[in-house]
Amino acid sequence: MTLLIQNGTVVNTDSNKIADVLCKDGKIIKIEKDLIPDSTPDKIIDASNCYVIPGGIDPHVHMHLPSPAGFSSDDFGSGSRAAIYGGTTTLIDFVTPKKGQALNDAISQRKSEAANCLTNYAFHVSPVEWRDSMEDEIRNCVNKEGFKSFKVYMAYKDSIGLNDDVLMKVMKAVSKAGGMVTVHCELGDDIEELRTQFASDNKLSPKYHSLSRPAELEAKAVKKAIELAKVANCPLYIVHVSTKASLKYISEAQENGQVVMAESCPQYLLLDDSKYNGVFNQVAPFVMSPPLRKPSDNAALWEAISNRTVLTVGTDHCPFTQEQKEMGKDDFRKIPNGAGGVEHRLALLFTYGVLGGRISMEQFVSITSTNASKIFGMFPAKGIIAEGSDADIVIWNPGKENTISVKTHHQNCDMNIYEGIKTKGTPEYVILDGKVVLEKNRLSQDIRKGSLLKTKPF
Ligand code: URP
Ligand code: ZN
Numbered sequence: 001m002t003l004l005i006q007n008g009t010v011v012n013t014d015s016n017k018i019a020d021v022l023c024k025d026g027k028i029i030k031i032e033k034d035l036i037p038d039s040t041p042d043k044i045i046d047a048s049n050c051y052v053i054p055g056g057i058d059p060h061v062h063m064h065l066p067s068p069a070g071f072s073s074d075d076f077g078s079g080s081r082a083a084i085y086g087g088t089t090t091l092i093d094f095v096t097p098k099k100g101q102a103l104n105d106a107i108s109q110r111k112s113e114a115a116n117c118l119t120n121y122a123f124h125v126s127p128v129e130w131r132d133s134m135e136d137e138i139r140n141c142v143n144k145e146g147f148k149s150f151k152v153y154m155a156y157k158d159s160i161g162l163n164d165d166v167l168m169k170v171m172k173a174v175s176k177a178g179g180m181v182t183v184h185c186e187l188g189d190d191i192e193e194l195r196t197q198f199a200s201d202n203k204l205s206p207k208y209h210s211l212s213r214p215a216e217l218e219a220k221a222v223k224k225a226i227e228l229a230k231v232a233n234c235p236l237y238i239v240h241v242s243t244k245a246s247l248k249y250i251s252e253a254q255e256n257g258q259v260v261m262a263e264s265c266p267q268y269l270l271l272d273d274s275k276y277n278g279v280f281n282q283v284a285p286f287v288m289s290p291p292l293r294k295p296s297d298n299a300a301l302w303e304a305i306s307n308r309t310v311l312t313v314g315t316d317h318c319p320f321t322q323e324q325k326e327m328g329k330d331d332f333r334k335i336p337n338g339a340g341g342v343e344h345r346l347a348l349l350f351t352y353g354v355l356g357g358r359i360s361m362e363q364f365v366s367i368t369s370t371n372a373s374k375i376f377g378m379f380p381a382k383g384i385i386a387e388g389s390d391a392d393i394v395i396w397n398p399g400k401e402n403t404i405s406v407k408t409h410h411q412n413c414d415m416n417i418y419e420g421i422k423t424k425g426t427p428e429y430v431i432l433d434g435k436v437v438l439e440k441n442r443l444s445q446d447i448r449k450g451s452l453l454k455t456k457p458f
Contacts, residue, residue: 001025001042001434004035008047008395010385012054013366021052023391026434031387043436045429047395053365054383055089055392055432056346057372060239060263060314062338063093064113069324069336077116078412079317079342080450084438085410086343087427089392090120090382090453092314092372094151096160099129103137107145111452119432120392122376122453124151124182127170128160135173142177146454148377149237150174150181154221155289157188164228171232180375181229182237185221185246186213186290195333206283207276209332210291218290219245226253226260235259237375240316242268242290244300251309261375263312264301266341266348267417272298275417284325285415287335288316302358311371313349317342319413340411344404344418350396350425377455391434400426 005021010031020035021028030037063079065072074082076093083091093114097106103125114121125147127134141147152170153161162170174181194212198204203211222238226249229236238250241262253260267288272295275286286292304310318338328335341348346368353359359367373383381390402408404418430438433451437444 002037003431003434004037004041004044005047005052005393005395006044008050008052010052011361011365012384013362013370016361021385021393023434026391028385028387028389028391031385045395050428051361051396051398052385053394053396054369054385055394055430056087056368057090057383058083058088058314058317058342058345059092059312059372059376060316061091061093061342062318065318067336069320069327072338073319073321073324074317074340074412075116076114077118080118081443082343082410083119084430084443087346087394087396087430088119088342089430089432091117092122092124092376095123095125097126097128103127103141104145114452115449117450118447120450120453122455123147124149126151126160130166130169138173138179139177142179148179148455150179152181153184154225155184155186155188155191157192161188168228168232171229171234175232175234180235180237182239183225184239185218185225187217187221190217199331199333204331206280206287206328206332206335209287209335210273210276213289213291215243215245215293215297218243219249222246223249226258230258237261237263239263240265240268240290241301241310243293243297247300247304247309254309262310263314264305264310265314265316266345267292267339269298269301270348270352271417280329281322284328284335285339285417287325287332287337288339289337305367306359306363311367312375313345313367315341315345319411321414339417340413341417343409343411346427347402347423347425348418351423355424378453391431393431394427395429396425397428398425402426
């Protein structure tokens, strides 16, 4: 199968030029201006007036995530389909074992849950406790399974969260094995105290979710995670940074030469805590952890993207339906945490980042694809338009306007936190492993299942 993409503006992190791109059997084989192929291609796409960019890599999604309110409402099939509609061709989800479950057993289970994934995908693995065999299990993940990224939670102490002593043991084991720790930074014990206090004062409406998770408890957790990682000599990636106060510790560590990387999400760049004013059904969709912050935090995060303190933007895609959110109608502590967004990441970042004058087109490619590929060991197969790389490509039409709505989105959810937000720019074509899977907003009928990617050491 050969595919020729003509006359597009090919954008990588360090270049932006008009060229033709020839793909064969899933790989990019030639990039040249006015390229003349040896034989007639099976398909030719005219990409005039469009950008040709690497397929999006979303480093943070939770498909089919178990919660007391049931599974997050997108499974790997529906969530990856929505991802393709938005120009994302690789997802990184999570393996979260039950207490007592061996990591390799949890990995096998997660592999079967992900079997209907339409995009390529990889996993972060979460140690949720410490036991004598954990160091070997972590080493096994890195050397045999090909998973190098380990996600730990400082929040959620009643379920998957880790105490500091366990965090340190995990970091040391991961460092020894040649992996990387990714961390959800919120101080779980302090949050639990605030939640209990609000509940005993009968303050149970959803806005208390936000008030029980103040920005300083994220920033303090960031500071602590950085300190622990320094002692453990472990590369650190901080997920969903939401506040300016955290950025100070991250940039200080980076200036001191420590390997500390940071991710943010569109919701922390574009939405703010005014969403927590209103009645239950208005507020509950925005119950997520960490919660939305202030407009000044939005601005600081954009600045951090522009100066490379923050290297990636994932979505933390974790949608729940209205019915699921209503589990917490009488108690904010029972509202399942999370919201969807996997479909909208590129359009939001293009509209409010590139067209908003905050980032260049090259930075757009960095934060939506290349940096995640490099950090999570997929480069140069993914995250770049280059000869020899995988043909995961998006042909981006910068002119097409859209208004995000639950009526037209493809996420399996009856609400959308970006409802009514206008975007400009859309994936006109999405090419996955050299095959056109989305053409002018129409999904191909015969998409193959995506592949589970093995990631190389950091
Ligand atoms: O509220 C969120 N983010 N839910 C998903 C789980 C997590 O904490 O990442
Ligand atoms: Zn998450």
